Amino acid sequence: MNRKLRMGMVGGGKDAFIGAIHRIAANMDGLIELCCGALSINPDIAKESGEMLFLPPERTYLTYEEMMEKESRMPADKRIDFVTIVTPNFAHFAPAMAALEHGFHVMIEKPMTFTLDEAKQLQQKVKETGLLLGLTHTYSGYPMVKQAKAMVKDGALGKIRKVWVEYPQGWLSQLSEREGNKQAAWRTDPKRSGKSGCMGDIGTHAAHLAEYVSGLEITHLCADLSIMVEGRALDDDGNVLLKFNNGAKGVLMASQVAAGEENALKLRIYGEKGGLEWAQHEPNTLLVKWLDQPMQVLRAGGNYKGRLSDYATHNCRTPGGHPEGYLEAFGNIYRNFALSLSAKLEGRTATEQMQDFPTVDEGVRGMAFIDNVVASSASAEKWTEYRV
Numbered sequence: 281m282n283r284k285l286r287m288g289m290v291g292g293g294k295d296a297f298i299g300a301i302h303r304i305a306a307n308m309d310g311l312i313e314l315c316c317g318a319l320s321i322n323p324d325i326a327k328e329s330g331e332m333l334f335l336p337p338e339r340t341y342l343t344y345e346e347m348m349e350k351e352s353r354m355p356a357d358k359r360i361d362f363v364t365i366v367t368p369n370f371a372h373f374a375p376a377m378a379a380l381e382h383g384f385h386v387m388i389e390k391p392m393t394f395t396l397d398e399a400k401q402l403q404q405k406v407k408e409t410g411l412l413l414g415l416t417h418t419y420s421g422y423p424m425v426k427q428a429k430a431m432v433k434d435g436a437l438g439k440i441r442k443v444w445v446e447y448p449q450g451w452l453s454q455l456s457e458r459e460g461n462k463q464a465a466w467r468t469d470p471k472r473s474g475k476s477g478c479m480g481d482i483g484t485h486a487a488h489l490a491e492y493v494s495g496l497e498i499t500h501l502c503a504d505l506s507i508m509v510e511g512r513a514l515d516d517d518g519n520v521l522l523k524f525n526n527g528a529k530g531v532l533m534a535s536q537v538a539a540g541e542e543n544a545l546k547l548r549i550y551g552e553k554g555g556l557e558w559a560q561h562e563p564n565t566l567l568v569k570w571l572d573q574p575m576q577v578l579r580a581g582g583n584y585k586g587r588l589s590d591y592a593t594h595n596c597r598t599p600g601g602h603p604e605g606y607l608e609a610f611g612n613i614y615r616n617f618a619l620s621l622s623a624k625l626e627g628r629t630a631t632e633q634m635q636d637f638p639t640v641d642e643g644v645r646g647m648a649f650i651d652n653v654v655a656s657s658a659s660a661e662k663w664t665e666y667r668v
Contacts, residue, residue, distance in 0.1 A: 281622045284313045288351060288360040288384070290344045290375045291367035293320035293329035297463060298389060299366045301610060302416070303333075306364065308611035311618040315360055316351060318344040318375075344375040352382040362387060362412070362621065368466045369474050373398040376413070380405045385412040385621055387614070391484050391650060392643030394474050399640075399647040406640045412624065414617040415638040415646075417488045419545060421609035421616075423580040423588075423595045424566040426636065428549070428556045429493045430589035431568070437551025443494050443522065443530035444548040447486040448538035452478075452516050455509055468514050476650045477514030479505060482545075483534040483653065484646040488638065489547050490532065491645070493556075496524040498649070500663050503656035508537045520653060523663075563605055580604060594633040613637050644668065 287306060292299020299319070306312040316339035319329040323342050330340030341347040351359045362385035365375050373393045379386050380402070392415055393399045406413050419425060432440065457464040466472040467481055474480050491497055500523040505515040516537045522530030538544075545560040557567040564580040578588065581600025585593045595612045597604055616637040623630040648668045656664035 281626060284311060285362065285618050285621060286315045286358075286360045287312050288347055288363045289314060289317040289319060290347070290363060290365045291319065291371070292317070292364075293322075293325045294332055295320070295325060295462070296366065301607070302364055302366050302387075302389075302614075304607055305610035305614045306618075308607070309615045309618070311615060311622070315339060316341065316347060318342065318347045344378060348375075348378045348382045348384070351384070361385060361625070365389060368472045369480070370394045370472045373402065376402055377405060380409055380411055380413075383409070383411070387414040387416065387617060388643070390415055390417055390488075390638075390643070391474070391480055391646050392640070393647055396644070396647040396651050399644045403640045403644050412617065412621055413640040413643070414613065415640070415643045416610065416613050417485060417492075417638040417642060417646075418606065418610050418613060419485055419489050419560060420492045420638060421595065421612035422558075422560075422563045423592045423604070423612075424558055424564060424578065425489070425493060425547075426595055427566055427578060427580075427588050427592035428547075428558055429495070430591050431556065432493060432549060432551070433495055434589075436553070437549070437555065438553040440494050440496060440524075440526060440528045440549060440551045442548075442550040442555075443490045443496070443524065443528060444550075445486045445490045445530070445546070446533040447482045447535075447545045448533070448541040449482065449536045449543060450539045450541040452509065452512075452536040453539040455511050457512070468512055468516075470513055473514060474650065475514075475654050476505070477512070478516045478534050478536045479503075479518050479520075479653050480514075480650050482536065483518060483520070483532065484649055485545065486532050486534055487649045488642060488646060489545070490522070490530060492638075492642075493547060493558075494524065494528070494549055496526055496528060497645075497666075498530075499523050499525050499666050501652055501656055501666060502663050503653040505653065505657040515657075518653065518657070520656075560606075563609070564603060591633055591636060594636075 363379040568576040582596035619634040620630040
């Protein structure tokens, strides 16, 4: 295309954390421009945020309904191509459905919706319209996560036997939702976050990463969720045993009361011939552990073509030795979405590397994970069938 993709944003005003992250990620490759927004349910914040982002006053909307309606009536060379939704969980479904109904493609924060039923409705609408829906499971955007996935897919480890994923944080070790922490307040509120706290917030990331890299699907689970901080309404800690569709077994741990931990996501996968280990604290490194030879250390780098998979190097932005982190991984999700959308608008078929971003189908599995974990934890049965 000889132009940038035009983006509208729902949520993400000046008082929001994740909105700024989305804007940085979308802007990173020069493929996308923010053209309009319904940036807050507070009219004053919405207007101030629009001014801070240099949006025209007439395209700084006070509701997402107004934005969808007015943008859809604009000439083809002016109206937005897609909408990105960065609101709390309870406010994902309605603007996403409205965007699809008005012919706009969608990028959305995870978990995709408030309930599994809403997720299935979005999945059906995407099928009906043929529009794209991307989901920001950020950690799948790291180059060495993609290298790990490619190695598993190519059979380098043999049949996968064990998947081990852990995601400890410590930021909710105290009842900070009652101490003015806005991020804690909505994430621990069942009316805004949903039926799960920790597992809905970060457990879904861990589950997605396990399925994404292994290429497997969870079929059964056995969960134990806990509220460790007295007075909290939703789980802040959990442990889950997993069974996968090839017979592999897994362990998933997520906690937001692991005092002193920052964002210590780690994945280990073991097959017949060896294992892989990746940690978000050292994202440019992938450890490859062989059964019959010394461990290898693989490093990310755009200059390692032929040594790393095409999926890894496609998502590297610099030569080896230049750290690429969370923002770049986030940017890779947006870039692949943008490249796929541009190809679609031009009538071309996007490459497999371009199409490598989470979609509505992963969104449905994420909501199913939340439902199944909560049901399993509440059940007296040891194992619960994984229902989608």
